[in-house]
Amino acid sequence: MNVRVQEQDFDISAEITAMRSGNPKIGAIASFVGVVRDVNDGDSVATMTLEHYPGMTEKSIAAIIEQARGRWEVLDALVVHRVGTLKPTDQIVLVIVASTHRGDAFAACEFIMDYLKTQAPFWKKELTPQGGRWVDARVTDDKAAQRWEK
């Protein structure tokens, strides 16, 4: 189980290779990559700057992974979240979950992403032709996270 917050890009192949070479029980690896889009709320986005709360970020993501481990069979998990200034088509976030079977891998991966969106202390500021603006939290993200609370 591993959490990293970093400015540099990540390589999903290298991460998956490391994970499966370490555990021959792994049969299923679900992953998610978030990417900067060139348009948001109708405006073109030139750059996106991510700020976070060092310390709390790593702590809250580790807690989210622990919750996932309590619900599903998780053999290994990795979260990498980038901070700093990114541009459209850049990778922002990577979540990888390895399990014996695919159902657990998919569910735990989506669960971690939904909570990352609603609980981990990251904030995005977009640069558009109208200037810089902080991205508003989405109601749809809160709804996605609430699906798991039952």
Add this chain to the structure above:
Amino acid sequence: MNVRVQEQDFDISAEITAMRSGNPKIGAIASFVGVVRDVNDGDSVATMTLEHYPGMTEKSIAAIIEQARGRWEVLDALVVHRVGTLKPTDQIVLVIVASTHRGDAFAACEFIMDYLKTQAPFWKKELTPQGGRWVDARVTDDKAAQRWEK
């Protein structure tokens, strides 16, 4: 939309990079990698040989992707399935789905995997200490696929 059946390994980073560089609307990429496990049904597995039905394989997978496109917003999708002889920790199958938002990417990716398991004409033969044996279809896989039929 792309389907490949091949003996050689695949590189998920290269595939994701190609996908997101081609479309700046992509915000979410869900993917799945299936891996050969060293134990199945209680026996250790030395090698796994995959056979398929050339022609029908590609056709049925393309049909599955089309079904996914009819249900969710799919900006791009890729399925790579290996055939031939593999060993534990080797990659077997890759599914990547790109969308604007993560909910659609996750759902379409899991849908395609569930159908790959139950409809695409691939067969696995394991070599164990007791000799070679064809893997039996799993009832759990049929159930996973049936979830989508409603």
Add this chain to the structure above:
Amino acid sequence: MITLLYFARLRESLGTGREELALPAAVKNLGALRVYLAQRGEAWAVEMAAGRNLRAAVNQTVATADTAVTDGDEVAFFPPVTGG
């Protein structure tokens, strides 16, 4: 003539992966073809038996017992799939 294909366990136990067959006049659909092949005896009787969990495709599309089979078709028999 039709082309018959056998995969995986069937290919091994029947000892062939492919054959060309002159379609008997009485065989109009997949169910009748299966009964016809079962009459070859031995492994054929076992693999094509009514109770056997067998799947089939006609021209690379999943088919059932009442799917029509006509001259020129490609017909495949195989066990339930186990890919992914």
Add this chain to the structure above:
Amino acid sequence: MITLLYFARLRESLGTGREELALPAAVKNLGALRVYLAQRGEAWAVEMAAGRNLRAAVNQTVATADTAVTDGDEVAFFPPVTGG
């Protein structure tokens, strides 16, 4: 003393990301701290207003108005998160 941290929109509009504060004797919890900070006027009144959609953490754990605040704590105020 407590450490106060402000992030994102708050950091910009308050003009600071971090300060040390001698905790007033009357401030026992997060809700009271927010009221106290709102009394600084201007941007503070706006950002800390009761109706403002504001989140907070005490010692790096999400907190609510009745979460206790004591000497030595690290308290953070920030807008709803937008990562991922």
